[in-house]
Amino acid sequence: xxxxxxxNPAVDKVYWVDRLKIGRVTQEEFLTRASRSATxxxxxxxxxxVFLSRMGLxxxxxxxxxxxxxxxxxxxLRDKGVTTNFVWVRGETRTNVTVLEKGRENVPILxxxxxxxxxxxxxxxxxxxxxxxxxxxxWVVLGGSLPPxxxxxxxxxxxxxxxxxxxxxxxxxxxEALSLALTACPDLVKPDTREHRTLQGIxxxxxxxxxxxxxxxxxxxxxxxxxxxxVTGDIAVSKEGVWELRSxxxxxxxxxxxxxxxxxxxxxxxxxxxxxxxxxxxRFGLAAGLLSAESDEKVCRDLDKIERxxxxxxxxxxxxxxx
Amino acid sequence: MKVREIMTKDLTAVERDVPVxxxxxxxxxxxxxxxxxxxxxxxxxxxxxxxxxIRAALPGYFEMLHSASFIPDMNQLARKLAQIADNPIEKxxxxxxxxxxxxxxxxxxxxxxxxxxxxxxxxVDAQGRxxxxxxxxxxxxxxxxxxxxLA
Numbered sequence: 001x002x003x004x005x006x007x008n009p010a011v012d013k014v015y016w017v018d019r020l021k022i023g024r025v026t027q028e029e030f031l032t033r034a035s036r037s038a039t040x041x042x043x044x045x046x047x048x049x050v051f052l053s054r055m056g057l058x059x060x061x062x063x064x065x066x067x068x069x070x071x072x073x074x075x076x077l078r079d080k081g082v083t084t085n086f087v088w089v090r091g092e093t094r095t096n097v098t099v100l101e102k103g104r105e106n107v108p109i110l111x112x113x114x115x116x117x118x119x120x121x122x123x124x125x126x127x128x129x130x131x132x133x134x135x136x137x138x139w140v141v142l143g144g145s146l147p148p149x150x151x152x153x154x155x156x157x158x159x160x161x162x163x164x165x166x167x168x169x170x171x172x173x174x175x176e177a178l179s180l181a182l183t184a185c186p187d188l189v190k191p192d193t194r195e196h197r198t199l200q201g202i203x204x205x206x207x208x209x210x211x212x213x214x215x216x217x218x219x220x221x222x223x224x225x226x227x228x229x230x231v232t233g234d235i236a237v238s239k240e241g242v243w244e245l246r247s248x249x250x251x252x253x254x255x256x257x258x259x260x261x262x263x264x265x266x267x268x269x270x271x272x273x274x275x276x277x278x279x280x281x282x283r284f285g286l287a288a289g290l291l292s293a294e295s296d297e298k299v300c301r302d303l304d305k306i307e308r309x310x311x312x313x314x315x316x317x318x319x320x321x322x323x
Numbered sequence: 324m325k326v327r328e329i330m331t332k333d334l335t336a337v338e339r340d341v342p343v344x345x346x347x348x349x350x351x352x353x354x355x356x357x358x359x360x361x362x363x364x365x366x367x368x369x370x371x372x373x374x375x376x377i378r379a380a381l382p383g384y385f386e387m388l389h390s391a392s393f394i395p396d397m398n399q400l401a402r403k404l405a406q407i408a409d410n411p412i413e414k415x416x417x418x419x420x421x422x423x424x425x426x427x428x429x430x431x432x433x434x435x436x437x438x439x440x441x442x443x444x445x446x447v448d449a450q451g452r453x454x455x456x457x458x459x460x461x462x463x464x465x466x467x468x469x470x471x472x473l474a
Contacts, residue, residue: 088352
């Protein structure tokens with residue numbers, strides 16, 4: 001069983017518009033009409049849960065939810081075959097808005113709320129529930145930002161509980177929560193570098209810098225680290241080597257980037273659980289992520305299509321082990 | 324069809340030491356009329372409903388009466404609820420829990436729900452751990468053919 005943790009999930013609201021009217025507009029023009037919209041459960045662990053369910057892997061999504069939007073998240077997950085196990089809190093689950101303008105979908109407007117605060121009583125309630133799941137769990141996914149009020153060492157605590165129970169840990173987060181959790185040696189890590197372009201004190205401004213940062217994390221005990229390089233390329237570092245991933249797709253082909261990174265990581269996790277070789281896992285992950293970015297739908301669910309897409313992805317070993 | 328195929332896959336549950344006031348919060352927010360009680364390994368050990376809490380807050384002789392007009396006043400009920408709000412729910416839960424397993428047929432779930440008049444049943448795996456629940460509406464939707472009525 002896989003458990004995904006999204007402490008700060010969201011309702012993802014996506015609007016497609018023909019032309020976004022912002023800046024100096026006349027009184028008659030100030031309304032932008034959406035040609036289409038979509039409402040789905042969101043957040044890193046949640047997106048990964050949806051993908052894993054599509055691939056036929058049983059998983060349980062955990063975290064905090066509240067209010068009407070909390071019900072939207074839970075309902076959407078259940079409809080998609082994910083088992084839910086959320087702690088209810090006061091306040092509303094946040095809503096993250098994406099606006100995609102026709103022809104400029106690769107540069108979306110993203111407005112993310114920070115989420116309702118979560119107190120220490122609720123956090124302890126969650127941790128107790130998380131422990132309860134461990135006897136049936138082989139992999140734990142910890143993903144995304146922490147809600148206000150939740151201490152930065154929470155992912156570290158959860159990763160330690162998981163490892164003590166014999167489960168593997170996948171972590172995708174940023175900032176201090178990531179740095180602290182790295183000391184628990186997660187097995188698979190994808191740093192969220194959207195807001196912090198530094199890792200382990202290293203500025204991620206070149207390929208070599210990314211490899212150094214990755215090696216530094218692996219030296220601390222992490223199994224494999226995947227760091228975004230350019231949008232269609234990534235670098236993976238483990239004790240066994242360094243790989244560079246490339247795809248044929250130009251970024252201009254992207255239709256909806258929301259969740260694509262999470263599908264990328266979920267794809268790697270899926271193949272890792274199926275005990276595929278590392279290069280196959282990386283290729284599959286990137287194919288799944290790119291197909292999700294290339295389609296309007298947030299999560300690509302077509303296994304055959306993903307397998308076909310892997311042919312267009314190169315995974316090149318560019319360095320040896322880091323010992 | 325197996326229970327596994329029609330159940331609602333949700334693991335919302337409480338432990339036996341959870342106070343009554345916390346259970347009321349969860350029942351209200353999760354919009355559930357009742358709640359399974361589990362141990363530290365997720366095994367089903369009890370069941371508690373809104374009805375059990377109301378009964379706990381009423382005088383012992385209440386069920387012998389025919390009308391709520393015998394309740395002296397709502398303040399008395401509120402006072403009693405306030406008194407028990409910090410008590411652990413295990414004082415009021417049922418230990419003889421009705422449940423089905425994921426391998427049971429839908430017929431068994433339907434039979435229990437109809438005969439016992441319950442709104443839903445916890446579903447457990449082979450180790451007795453909670454893995455979901457079958458609601459009356461799950462059965463009704465399933466029996467009506469799972470079709471989208473508006474399609």
